Amino acid sequence: MFKGTVTCRAVVHVACEPCPNCDLCGQPYQGYQLPNADTRSEAFVPSALRPAKSGGSILLLVAGIALLFSLLCYCINHALRYGH
Numbered sequence: 001m002f003k004g005t006v007t008c009r010a011v012v013h014v015a016c017e018p019c020p021n022c023d024l025c026g027q028p029y030q031g032y033q034l035p036n037a038d039t040r041s042e043a044f045v046p047s048a049l050r051p052a053k054s055g056g057s058i059l060l061l062v063a064g065i066a067l068l069f070s071l072l073c074y075c076i077n078h079a080l081r082y083g084h
Contacts, residue, residue, distance in 0.1 A: 003029035 004011035008025040011032070021028050 002032045002034070004032055005029060 001014045002011050003014050003017070005022045005025055005027045007027045008022060010022050010024055012029070014031075017029075019029075
């Protein structure tokens with residue numbers, strides 16, 4: 001917990017400075033407590049800007065590549081067996 005003055009903007013720990021008034025300006029200290037951190041708001045990319053889950057498109061891409069590879073293997077095997 002912190003306390004500080006508005007006049008000279010001095011900020012001290014409550015435990016370190018037992019006096020109720022500031023030594024620099026003589027004004028009384030006002031209590032200040034740090035706000036709790038909101039980890040969701042401090043994320044690197046807000047959830048609204050994150051891309052949608054792309055599992056379906058990745059699966060379709062992998063299936064297409066596997067199909068093309070199978071077709072290529074079939075064509076090579078057919079050409080080796082029967083000639084051109």
